[in-house]
Amino acid sequence: xxxxxxxxxxxxxxxxxxxxxxLEEFRSQLGGMDDIFAREERRSEADAAKRDAAQLQKSCLxxxxxxxxxxxxxxxAACAEHGTTGLHIYKCPHCHGWHLTSHPWDKD
Ligand SMILES: [Zn+2]
Numbered sequence: 001x002x003x004x005x006x007x008x009x010x011x012x013x014x015x016x017x018x019x020x021x022x023l024e025e026f027r028s029q030l031g032g033m034d035d036i037f038a039r040e041e042r043r044s045e046a047d048a049a050k051r052d053a054a055q056l057q058k059s060c061l062x063x064x065x066x067x068x069x070x071x072x073x074x075x076x077a078a079c080a081e082h083g084t085t086g087l088h089i090y091k092c093p094h095c096h097g098w099h100l101t102s103h104p105w106d107k108d
Contacts, residue, residue, distance in 0.1 A: 069089060069091075
């Protein structure tokens with residue numbers, strides 16, 4: 001995996017379609033991230049990419065993704081049945097799916 005990909009993720013095109021494609025690649029290669037970050041620990045460029053990746057991990061990759069608002073609603077209801085109430089549904093700007101969050105301000 002090249003370093004250029006990581007930099008492209010933070011400085012790349014704002015077009016949703018291009019970004020979505022980048023993220024798809026990013027997700028598919030996430031398994032190697034820890035090793036890459038360890039090797040580039042002292043590079044400021046890598047630090048920036050790391051922050052982006054951490055934010056992505058927090059707001060998108062670490063969460064369940066639902067293909068539609070209705071699916072997210074089903075999951076929200078299931079959580080409520082198990083005692084987890086107050087969850088909010090939001091459309092993810094990263095993967096364009098839907099996520100649940102207990103923090104409505106935690107959108108990006
Ligand atoms: Zn997402």
